Amino acid sequence: MSDEKSDEVDIMHNLKTVLAQIDAAVIRRSKDLPQIVPRLVAVSKIKPASLIIQAYEAGQRHFGENYVNELSEKANDQQILEKCKDIKWHFIGHLQTNKINKLLGSPGLYIVETVDSEKLADNLNKQWGKIRKEETKLNIMVQVNTSGEEAKNGIEPSQVTQLVEHVIKNCPNLDFKGLMTIGQYDYDHKAPNPDFLTLAKCRQEVCEKLNMDIKEVELSMGMSSDFEHAIELGATSVRVGTTIFGARPPKNN
Numbered sequence: 743m744s745d746e747k748s749d750e751v752d753i754m755h756n757l758k759t760v761l762a763q764i765d766a767a768v769i770r771r772s773k774d775l776p777q778i779v780p781r782l783v784a785v786s787k788i789k790p791a792s793l794i795i796q797a798y799e800a801g802q803r804h805f806g807e808n809y810v811n812e813l814s815e816k817a818n819d820q821q822i823l824e825k826c827k828d829i830k831w832h833f834i835g836h837l838q839t840n841k842i843n844k845l846l847g848s849p850g851l852y853i854v855e856t857v858d859s860e861k862l863a864d865n866l867n868k869q870w871g872k873i874r875k876e877e878t879k880l881n882i883m884v885q886v887n888t889s890g891e892e893a894k895n896g897i898e899p900s901q902v903t904q905l906v907e908h909v910i911k912n913c914p915n916l917d918f919k920g921l922m923t924i925g926q927y928d929y930d931h932k933a934p935n936p937d938f939l940t941l942a943k944c945r946q947e948v949c950e951k952l953n954m955d956i957k958e959v960e961l962s963m964g965m966s967s968d969f970e971h972a973i974e975l976g977a978t979s980v981r982v983g984t985t986i987f988g989a990r991p992p993k994n995n
């Protein structure tokens with residue numbers, strides 16, 4: 743996190759490279775999929791406000807964080823408030839009930855991508871109704887555990903339609919925007935990533951059963967190592983950290 747090190751990262755160059763890679767991947771995407779230009783979410787976790795501002799000044803607007811405290815701190819950072827007035831924060835981590843108010847109170851919060859239970863949806867619906875300043879809805883995505891790994895958060899693929907239906911019918915303060923998965927790391931790319939295929943299949947089912955237009959349901963999937971592949975398989979939003987901001991220090995445990 744030292745500033746000396748941050749200065750070595752050429753954010754503008756990295757952003758340009760990633761955006762070019764996104765454009766190239768869009769051309770390879772199957773023509774059967776909705777032809778949506780994918781949104782780039784710059785994942786800034788552990789990185790300082792100075793780098794976020796650099797990315798913003800290079801044209802980036804959507805940023806992702808996976809801890810509530812860190813998102814809230816950055817969203818309330820004086821420099822960011824002054825220089826990044828149109829910033830859009832994506833919450834992409836596990837959300838605990840006791841952190842909901844702090845998250846919802848963060849200026850510039852754009853979407854909560856990790857709703858994985860009716861209880862969390864109900865809590866967000868209730869609290870957003872109290873906290874919001876205008877009659878806006880809170881954008882949410884439903885997080886799916888596509889890899890079946892117990893340690894991963896997200897709802898089982900078989901339960902997705904039911905949860906989406908619950909949000910649409912019973913959570914008037916929430917706006918359902920799409921499905922999100924983290925998936926398995928280090929997938930070897932020899933065949934289409936099964937996590938991405940599963941998420942696309944979940945969307946298919948949601949749209950058929952709830953009579954929704956596939957173009958209206960986003961797929962948030964793909965990170966630094968596999969965002970191009972994710973786009974080929976239909977990602978409409980990719981979450982890229984390392985390739986833009988440089989490597990993060992390894993986790994301690």
Ligand SMILES: *Cc1c(COP(=O)(O)O)cnc(C)c1O
Nearest residue numbers: 785808834965966981982983984
């Ligand atoms: C950290 C993180 C990313 C970005 O990962 P990189 O490999 O650095 O691109 C994307 N999504 C989630 C949920 C993350 O926690």
